Amino acid sequence: MNVKYMYSLLAVIALFLLAYLGVEAAGLELLFGIIIPYVAVAAFVAGVVYRVMGWARSAVPFRIPSTCGQQKSLPWIKPNKFDNPFTPGAVVVRMILEVCCFRSLFRNTRNFIQEGKIAYQLEIWLWVAALAFHYAFLTVIVRHMRLFTEPVPALIKLVETVDSFFRFEILTDTIRVGVPGLYMSGLVLLAAVAFLFIRRIVIPHVKYISLPADFFPLFLIFGIAFTGILMRYFSKVNIRAAKELTLGLVSFHPTIPQGIGVVFYVHLFFVCILLAYFPFSKLMHMGGVFLSPTRNLPGNSRAVRHVNPWNYPVEVHTYEEYEEEFREKMIEAGLPVEKE
């Protein structure tokens, strides 16, 4: 047993019980269906603005881009344009590749001793799982927009169609899967989260550096995906009523329709917790990646002089000025001067 992940797991279980009992036993649909979502969205927006503006206010005194290739140098040395960007345009390309393809994560290597020498091996699985996780999550968010828009835009319908393109159907007396159409993104998300969690407890040195703040979002997202899948395929909720609630929220005419099903409120509460927790946690790397000085600065310190913006204006007394001031006294004392 490891306290680091047990606390996180217990926290998520406590949140589940809070929402479940709050709606099922105490009948607090108003709190969980309307008040908490609004508070969570407000906290998310305010938190993101606060964090990003905090980063914007921090001065960046030095050029500290991580250089992953040959810098622009003499004309006959071939520079690596995007891995060591020299111009703002190249920085933009590098940022797009970083944000969309996680290239710095792709470079992740594992080192070990082989025949007395250090050896490196490409460690690709974290990159694969991270990519799967982020894109699955994006797809999930985009296709959830069908519950927040009326009429549903064609683009969102298209994403849904693509996501449910493969029809898995298992129809036996006990297992009935396939109707409604299975979304790939939900399964990929669940699998990727499971991988990211298992990685943290199986690899010893990753386990050593993992904190409750690393496990909590994983459990929370697992809970969100799990309750979502539960609602869609197993303990079905009333989708019409669910959309009435979500649309009511986003059109500022909040209502609590009857008979949605308690799983929906648990799912919604988990999402609210994630939203409110987001700006104040490691998840804020969503904004942080754009503001990393190691990524968003061109590596041009050899060509352009960068002066620290908060340098104190130092009073300089040069030798010329010194000699100008004391020339006569220096000549009197027999000291050598540059100008007679």
Added chain:
Amino acid sequence: MNDKKIFLIKDKKYIIAGLVVFIALFTFPFWYNSGKAAPGPEIKLTEKAKAAKECVMPTAYMRAEHMQLLDIWRHSVVRNSDNTYVNPSGKAFTMSLSNTCLDCHSNKADFCDKCHDYASVRPYCFDCHIDNPKEIK
């Protein structure tokens, strides 16, 4: 030194622009619906459906599981050539979307489509079973 200060302010502009774009994207549902309340659709029952009072299964079950039931029916008819469904109260029905379901619920636009459109569900049932055609025996 002054150059650098100007540069920092310029950067701040980009950051604020990025933030504005992000918040605009995040609040997309809020401005897309522009404050219009869209209550859920009210489905209409035909006179025949009203008269029958109960569907093949209770309403709550049908609301949640009708797609599952249709899938099971199709499987049963196509794979096992068994087209009689007996519900828990012992009543027998012919497993047929066109002849049983759409017989009572002949108002597809006001019954099926309303909720399907609202929830953005596009079942492929009606790819073949168009506008309540009667199967030719």
